[in-house]
Amino acid sequence: MxxxxxxxxxxxxxxxxxxxxxxxxxxxxxxxxxxxxxxxxxxxxxxxxxxxxxxxxxxxxxxxxxxxxxxxxxxxxxxxxxxxxxxxxxxxxxxxxxxxxxxxxxxxxxxxxxxxxxxxxxxxxxxxxxxxxxxxxxxxxxxxxxxxxxxxxxxxxxxxxxxxxxxxxxxxxxxxxxxxxxxxxxxxxxxxxxxxxxxxxxxxxxxxxxxxxxxxxxxxxxARAGSRKPPTGAFPILYDRRVAASLIGHLLSAVNGAAVARGASWLRKDLGRPVLPDGFDLIEDPHRPRYPSSRPFDAEGLPTRARRIVEGGVLQGWTLDLATGRKLGMASTASAARGISSAPSPATSNVILTPGTVTQDDLIARMGTGLVVTSMLGASINGTTGDYSRGAAGFWVNNGRIAYPVNECTIAGNLRDMLMTLVAANDALPWRGTEVPSLLVEGMTVAGA
Missing domain, CATH: 3.30.2290.10 (PmbA/TldD superfamily)
Known part of the structure; x- marks a missing residue:
């Protein structure tokens, strides 16, 4: 029509x-x-x-x-x-x-x-x-x-x-x-x-x-032929760029004004504090041409604009629509989204994490022994505490090189600790709503064989 x-x-x-x-x-x-x-x-x-x-x-x-x-x-x-x-x-x-x-x-x-x-x-x-x-x-x-x-x-x-x-x-x-x-x-x-x-x-x-x-x-x-379970223990985890956006997605959920207003965010007391390592910016830009979630105005008619959610590792603000902004005593960030049958609620569009300067292979070599995660299934995420557990599959790394494919394992940690140890590669793919490179996380628990 x-x-x-x-x-x-x-x-x-x-x-x-x-x-x-x-x-x-x-x-x-x-x-x-x-x-x-x-x-x-x-x-x-x-x-x-x-x-x-x-x-x-x-x-x-x-x-x-x-x-x-x-x-x-x-x-x-x-x-x-x-x-x-x-x-x-x-x-x-x-x-x-x-x-x-x-x-x-x-x-x-x-x-x-x-x-x-x-x-x-x-x-x-x-x-x-x-x-x-x-x-x-x-x-x-x-x-x-x-x-x-x-x-x-x-x-x-x-x-x-x-x-x-x-x-x-x-x-x-x-x-x-x-x-x-x-x-x-x-x-x-x-x-x-x-x-x-x-x-x-x-x-x-x-x-x-x-x-x-x-x-x-x-x-x-x-590459997945012959997959087996990895050993159990504490190891570094490299989130491949295929799944790294999910990790940043948990951060975005925690800075969503709806969760903060309910007191149900593990970052509810961290405004103005470090949530990523120094040097990391997390930027929202709703005006990227030809990107799938770009938009000139939000679902309440406010003009969208680029903003820094995290700058230099420090949390700059929440993601807000009008109602959650009023509850928190802040202005809307023009982030309202809605469906046909639902009221507006806060959501991000076109988020970009600062890329690193090294390749994924460099990060694998740095790992020594650990797990490269290429797919995940199931999740147990506590939005209030940040406790994290997910099923995973990928590749086991020995002596800084991929040794064999793995499946049927669980990785666990706490999001606050995980995000503060991030090291980024330089391999982010374009055209994604959340543009994130491969990310190395230190010291998570792997439950395998």
Missing amino acids: SAVHMQTLAESLVEAARRAGADAADALAASGQSTSIAVRGGTLEQADRAEGVEIGLRVLIGGRQACVSASDHSPSAIARMAERAVAMAREAPVDDMLGLADPDQLARHRDAGDLQIADDRPDPAPDALQDLALRAEAAARDMPGISQVESAHAAFNRQFLWLAASNGFSGGYGRSGHSLSCVAITGEGLAMERDHAGETRVWAADLPTPEDIGRLAAERTL
């Missing part, structure tokens, strides 16, 4: 809410379409296509709020939504921190064109996506030692969002996404191992070739 129609839907929701008795309201209208193709054994295995329009409304009455959503966007449905939302809000608990932005806080620039977050080329046809998937599968299958390719997958999506509010804000923009992935298998029975490769880009032109994706999936899989 056109931008004009999406604007009309969002603004109609706000008007209906005011007529139904809301003190204030904001609304989100989203149209989207997606196509997904999976192949196996050189033939089409699955094809999916979806498209539709969804609308969501939040109303506020005397410090109370309620959210409703629907896929029916007829005038009568919009009127019923507004009445239902107002009735729900009147029964909700009071939170005096709730409220829309003041008009003078709102973003003036509401066009995302300069961010280039929507591919301007024609949408790929299903047969073009199938060709990409088949080429990735063939490249993986042709590698000696690969017993089968579990799947190869290509997909495209495009959406358009429009946000309107009773404080006068009205703005929207489009997004696109292209993805390509492959999962390969080596060995048989109990000796079977698998690994994958996959990439996602805003613009198709920025994707690696299908052959690169397929070969990388195969190479990663073949």
